[in-house]
Amino acid sequence: MLNSKNTDKVQEQRLFSSHGQGDSLYNHATRQVKTSVLGVAVLLTLGFSAVELIGGLLSNSLALIGDAGHMATDAASLLFALVANWLAREGADSHHSFGHARIEVLAAFINALIMFVVLGWICYEAIDRLTNPHDVSGGSVMLIATIGLFVNIAVALSLSRDKKNVNTRAALVHVLGDLLGSVAAIISGAVIYFGGPVEVDPILSLLICALVAHAAWGVLKETVPVMLDAVPEGVNFDDVGEAIASIPGVVSVHDLHVWVMSPGYSAITAHLHIDSHQSWPVILEEVRKNVKERFNIDHVALQPEWESTCPLSEKH
DSSP states (O other): OOOHHHHHHHHHHHHHHOOOTTSOSOOSOOOOOOHHHHHHHHHHHHHHHHHHHHHHHHHTOHHHHHHHHHHHHHHHHHHHHHHHHHHHTOOOOSSOTTOSTHHHHHHHHHHHHHHHHHHHHHHHHHHHHHHSOOOOOHHHHHHHHHHHHHHHHHHHHHHTTOTTOHHHHHHHHHHHHHHHHHHHHHHHHHHHHTTOOTTHHHHHHHHHHHHHHHHHHHHHHHHHHHHTTOOOTTOOHHHHHHHHHTSTTEEEEEEEEEEEEETTEEEEEEEEEESOGGGHHHHHHHHHHHHHHHHOOOEEEEEEEOTTTSOGGGOO
């Protein structure tokens, strides 16, 4: 039997997350990811980061040390992603009428920023080593980096099982960076082992930094618009207004807002000046149908106004 506190919680969730017929299918709760997906990734990434750090210090390889720091940061980011997804599963309530899904967006945004910090440190060290070369144990680097490659492949395969979740994709970006770092370390170790220049170690580190920065920038481009309530990508704000205004019975549209609530879910709110309150049911249905078909937005909240309710400024 539910106690009074649990009963209140259930009633609150029903109140704030339910939708009537014709309303949006979005319930303001994020899609759940399998705990095993991120859990296994955290354990593998954190465990091997320690191995790489020790190996990098012993072999004096910047590629390994940088990748170890990268993997340690990833382990923390993956853990953050796991906690964020757990919190974001909660739907709307009396304190968060739009639900908790943006917690995941915030986590992905922070992960991307952390990545740029790590990349900055690696670039700084790489440039220093180009001007002041260090001896590197190529054989040890190859061995450890090869093991790391297989670990990163296993983690990437685990995360790739859930490509629909933005936070998991952000975590996958980190892991792909680790994978590329392992490849770079293998190449670096091989070149040095067979007598090549030690400068290859920092050079390959810089190359990987550029590749990972591009991926991290993609995560920022996806998360920042959500946090800024930006118009959805691919949707023209003016086209939305014109589409609504073209519905028979709509005199004008004002206070129009179009924004992304969470990745994959957008919303529209607006005030509509209509010719008669009697035509409102038909107008509402047509607007919903129109914006769903043209802009793939089904979360629509509209306020009708007709001559007797419009402000004086709109009567002239």
